[in-house]
Amino acid sequence: MSEENGVIYRISGPVVTAIGIAPRMYEVVRVGNEGLMGEVIELHGDQSVIQVYEETSGIKPGEPVVRTGQTLSVQLGPGLLTQIYDGIQRPLPKLEETMGVFITRGVDADGLDLEKKWDFNANVKAGDEVSAGHVIGIVQETETIEHRVMIPPGKGGVVKKIDSGSFNITETVCKLEDGTEIAMMQEWPVRHPRPFIQKYAPDVPLMTGQRILDFLFPLAKGGTAGIPGPFGSGKTVTQQQLAKWSDAQIVVYIGCGERGNEMTEVLDEFPHLIDPNTNKPLMNRTVMIANTSNMPVAAREASVYTGVTIAEYFRDMGYNVALMADSTSRWAEAMREISSRLEEMPGEEGYPAYLSSRLAEFYERAGRVQTLAGDDGSVSVIGAVSPPGGDISEPVSQGTLRIVKVFWGLDAGLARQRHFPAINWLSSYSLYPQALDQWYRDNIASDFPEVRTEISTLLQVEAELQEIVQLVGSDALPIDQQLTLEVARMIREFFLQQNAFHDVDTYSDLKLQYDMARAILSFQEEAKKAIAGGAQLEDVVNVPARTDLMRGRFEKGYNDKIGELVSEMGKQISSSMEAN
Amino acid sequence: MSGKEYRTITDVKGPLVFLNKTEPVSFGEIVQLRLSDGSMKNGQVLDTSDDQVIVQVFEGTASVDRQTGVKFLGDVFKLPVSKDLIGRILDGAGRPRDGGPEIVADDMADIIGAAINPYSRQSPESFIQTGISAIDACTSLVRGQKLPIFSASGLPHNDIALQIARQAKLVDSDDDFVVVFCAMGITAEEYNFFVHDLERTGALENAALFVNLADDPAVERLITPRLALTAAEYLAFEHDYHVLVIYTDMTNYCESLRQIGAAREEVPGRRGYPGYMYTDLAMLYERAGLVKGKKGSITQFPILTMPGDDITHPIPDLSGYITEGQIVISRELHQKGIYPPINVLPSLSRLMNAGIGPGKTREDHKSVSDQLYAAYAQGRELRGLVAIVGEDALNERDLQLLKFSDIFEDQFLRQGRDEDRTIHEGTLDLAWKLLANIDTKYLVRLDQKWIDKYHPTDKKEE
Ligand SMILES: Nc1ncnc2c1ncn2[C@@H]1O[C@H](COP(=O)(O)OP(=O)(O)O)[C@@H](O)[C@H]1O
Numbered sequence A: 001m002s003e004e005n006g007v008i009y010r011i012s013g014p015v016v017t018a019i020g021i022a023p024r025m026y027e028v029v030r031v032g033n034e035g036l037m038g039e040v041i042e043l044h045g046d047q048s049v050i051q052v053y054e055e056t057s058g059i060k061p062g063e064p065v066v067r068t069g070q071t072l073s074v075q076l077g078p079g080l081l082t083q084i085y086d087g088i089q090r091p092l093p094k095l096e097e098t099m100g101v102f103i104t105r106g107v108d109a110d111g112l113d114l115e116k117k118w119d120f121n122a123n124v125k126a127g128d129e130v131s132a133g134h135v136i137g138i139v140q141e142t143e144t145i146e147h148r149v150m151i152p153p154g155k156g157g158v159v160k161k162i163d164s165g166s167f168n169i170t171e172t173v174c175k176l177e178d179g180t181e182i183a184m185m186q187e188w189p190v191r192h193p194r195p196f197i198q199k200y201a202p203d204v205p206l207m208t209g210q211r212i213l214d215f216l217f218p219l220a221k222g223g224t225a226g227i228p229g230p231f232g233s234g235k236t237v238t239q240q241q242l243a244k245w246s247d248a249q250i251v252v253y254i255g256c257g258e259r260g261n262e263m264t265e266v267l268d269e270f271p272h273l274i275d276p277n278t279n280k281p282l283m284n285r286t287v288m289i290a291n292t293s294n295m296p297v298a299a300r301e302a303s304v305y306t307g308v309t310i311a312e313y314f315r316d317m318g319y320n321v322a323l324m325a326d327s328t329s330r331w332a333e334a335m336r337e338i339s340s341r342l343e344e345m346p347g348e349e350g351y352p353a354y355l356s357s358r359l360a361e362f363y364e365r366a367g368r369v370q371t372l373a374g375d376d377g378s379v380s381v382i383g384a385v386s387p388p389g390g391d392i393s394e395p396v397s398q399g400t401l402r403i404v405k406v407f408w409g410l411d412a413g414l415a416r417q418r419h420f421p422a423i424n425w426l427s428s429y430s431l432y433p434q435a436l437d438q439w440y441r442d443n444i445a446s447d448f449p450e451v452r453t454e455i456s457t458l459l460q461v462e463a464e465l466q467e468i469v470q471l472v473g474s475d476a477l478p479i480d481q482q483l484t485l486e487v488a489r490m491i492r493e494f495f496l497q498q499n500a501f502h503d504v505d506t507y508s509d510l511k512l513q514y515d516m517a518r519a520i521l522s523f524q525e526e527a528k529k530a531i532a533g534g535a536q537l538e539d540v541v542n543v544p545a546r547t548d549l550m551r552g553r554f555e556k557g558y559n560d561k562i563g564e565l566v567s568e569m570g571k572q573i574s575s576s577m578e579a580n
Numbered sequence B: 001m002s003g004k005e006y007r008t009i010t011d012v013k014g015p016l017v018f019l020n021k022t023e024p025v026s027f028g029e030i031v032q033l034r035l036s037d038g039s040m041k042n043g044q045v046l047d048t049s050d051d052q053v054i055v056q057v058f059e060g061t062a063s064v065d066r067q068t069g070v071k072f073l074g075d076v077f078k079l080p081v082s083k084d085l086i087g088r089i090l091d092g093a094g095r096p097r098d099g100g101p102e103i104v105a106d107d108m109a110d111i112i113g114a115a116i117n118p119y120s121r122q123s124p125e126s127f128i129q130t131g132i133s134a135i136d137a138c139t140s141l142v143r144g145q146k147l148p149i150f151s152a153s154g155l156p157h158n159d160i161a162l163q164i165a166r167q168a169k170l171v172d173s174d175d176d177f178v179v180v181f182c183a184m185g186i187t188a189e190e191y192n193f194f195v196h197d198l199e200r201t202g203a204l205e206n207a208a209l210f211v212n213l214a215d216d217p218a219v220e221r222l223i224t225p226r227l228a229l230t231a232a233e234y235l236a237f238e239h240d241y242h243v244l245v246i247y248t249d250m251t252n253y254c255e256s257l258r259q260i261g262a263a264r265e266e267v268p269g270r271r272g273y274p275g276y277m278y279t280d281l282a283m284l285y286e287r288a289g290l291v292k293g294k295k296g297s298i299t300q301f302p303i304l305t306m307p308g309d310d311i312t313h314p315i316p317d318l319s320g321y322i323t324e325g326q327i328v329i330s331r332e333l334h335q336k337g338i339y340p341p342i343n344v345l346p347s348l349s350r351l352m353n354a355g356i357g358p359g360k361t362r363e364d365h366k367s368v369s370d371q372l373y374a375a376y377a378q379g380r381e382l383r384g385l386v387a388i389v390g391e392d393a394l395n396e397r398d399l400q401l402l403k404f405s406d407i408f409e410d411q412f413l414r415q416g417r418d419e420d421r422t423i424h425e426g427t428l429d430l431a432w433k434l435l436a437n438i439d440t441k442y443l444v445r446l447d448q449k450w451i452d453k454y455h456p457t458d459k460k461e462e
């Protein structure tokens, strides 16, 4: 028996054991008569344990297993954007072409179209010295995104010959003096982070247009966030909102072990949504990975690595990339399932003992970096977490919260009241505001941090007052505290609630968010004065201009009108005092 | 298909049989066991290697001994499919149970079912009117959705499922549904209830039934829903039918899954259920939907009973993570004598937004539904407060909301078992009528333009 070709000894679901073969760890092998793709995940005496990325039923012991010499890698180059892949970078449209609407097995597909010609524009010339990460040419990949073709890591030298023109991605576009040939496509093993020079501390916010996120619990470009919540609390809608509206230049959206229809929704919707930053369809900047709950678990395990590697690749071009993984719990469960087939010693709740280190390694691939070429690029990672029963004391939530810097805690109670986004403003947090405050002062308003503090203090105070209200009713409170409750209600209903499905309300830029927060504070101020002057709380609260201000946020052009609406509200509140 | 018969059983444990010295046997292969008394059992390969094969026996391992003959049939489990499935009653393993002939197969379909390529799906967006106000207004169902009923023992989930099956229709089309009904471990009495009702309304001729009852083999329940869904896929995607799959009780299914896991001595996940239960359930629930280029559809209504009425129990919990919402039946409302006792607050239809609105139901639908929720949620919360401080401590707004929550339960939720309300007059207009009990200034979820147009007292003359 050759070391290159072995046979199957055992099959247990997605895990196959082979003998007579001596592969390396994480090497890709071909399993069975159909040549199903698998990856070596354990070496054990003369046995090699393989996780198989496709259905294994019908396969027998004795069928062949063949080495490929490769580790699990993705193809990187023009053609990634607008594509939708399964967990191992097989383009789903390609699979549809060959298999029909149901995903059967045994079909290989390149991640990128190897035939398609792209217009390559060289921006270095013969004699130039180029090193790894150096951009040697540009391809206009989509309407809005230029693909910067780079020297792959580990290569470099003096350019001998480089041509602009029409090439496919495997043709040589650049030759170096030492004979190295560079094509537009490079490959990278997914389980290894791509190299960079150094990490910087993030100091620019990732703006998402979601008021509660940007204003109270901001994420920085290159930062990490976790969104745990029970089913139906809004993880997916929040992730999709981020994919739509965040001001990243590239978005990688991973549907990891979740619903098929949710991916279809993204596919249907994104080509028609206009990016507020570029005025072009959002699809142009998006790469999708869809390994839904009913697709093979081993490929689900791989999907987050496939996604984050693609994200790093665009980061290396100097882009700000945002990656969403919905849901990291399903990824963790895939690890658990494979681990239990390997009969590994289980840790907490059956998860493998290495769960938390895998989570940490994954989030560690986020960051704002100095790229090999010396540019600034970032990957922000936002992971949804699906804790059983909504109880975040479980291992995946806890492992995530130890690492991420932003916690957006979704709350079933709020979701039941249809308060969306159902992010609990008392338990959520962000560790970034300090690093970002200077940016807010310089770019939005000099008192931005102070306004934020006032708003969050009001919410804290409300929570304390609510406890009293539960005992005595709100009418028993002194008038100033009743006003505080009204102001807090306004924060919740007017500011924190934001309807993802409303054309206008779905997105508020940061300046508008600030204006809305100020409007609330100005209501508080005017109301205090009026009440001190003898006005009734009921009258102050019910001035028509306040309703107009609040309902106005659903109408186009609100940014321009809000100032006027606030001063009208002020006038009406003052006159409610005179009426008394 | 005539393979060798082995008599090499070494161990028998729960529903599992272990044997050795076989020729290579494939993963998932179907197995036939012949007992010493000549009777037959069926099974499936769960684990295979050169040294040992593990077989799960659907009928249980009672009377299996070391002399039992084991034959591997060389293929994975397949269901003979044909249009003739409609109108038939089969048992939990797919054999006729109605005394009729064997199904003449047009095709043999693998019951595991391949995943639908997410790129090939089509978004569900056709509103189904169920005639039940709570569902139509608040958790609207669309064709191709999977929407389970989360219930508990002693609650009328079967009546609700049947009412939906009877009344479900598209508002402006006369496409009919065929029903695929799948029973997993329910009692004969429950089963008869279903069959009689389907018979009474003539739906039985338009239905295919797969039946595993409480006294049928527990392990067989693991294949029964797969048979039902395989039939549904065939009817929907080969013959353009709109299929409504009702399966009950998912809780029994999950118990069987747990039993297999325990027999294999697997490391259990939460509360003893296997760690892969999420994936396993997804492989059932995700077999719903619409695909590009095919006319038919599969809409699923799984019914499950929450052990201990606990929605955080792994069975409802994992289901809720996969399905496109849930309809939650409430014991409290049931005890108040309200039918259907649907608690709309924890209920959800994730596909609702795609199925409602102008041209589909009505332009004000979304607003009305948001407002109903908000008002009812607040009203219910106030009930707790009133119990402590009395109504006197409430302000005007709170008093109105409190009163609304009672009216909502009594007039909106409550309806007859045969009452089929239309979405416009029956449900949305009724909602407006009830919302008119609250001052408009407190109805902050309603757009002014809908108030102008639909509010019964504010309504401008047309
Ligand atoms: N920001 C939002 N605006 C409006 N509705 C929302 C919002 N977030 C969540 N929802 C509602 O909640 C439902 C469940 O949200 P989803 O993100 O699918 O939950 P999860 O992924 O946590 O299970 C959605 O179908 C939608 O009806």
Ligand SMILES: [Mg+2]
Residues within 6 Å of the ligand: A235, A236, A237, A258, A326
């Ligand atoms: Mg989700």
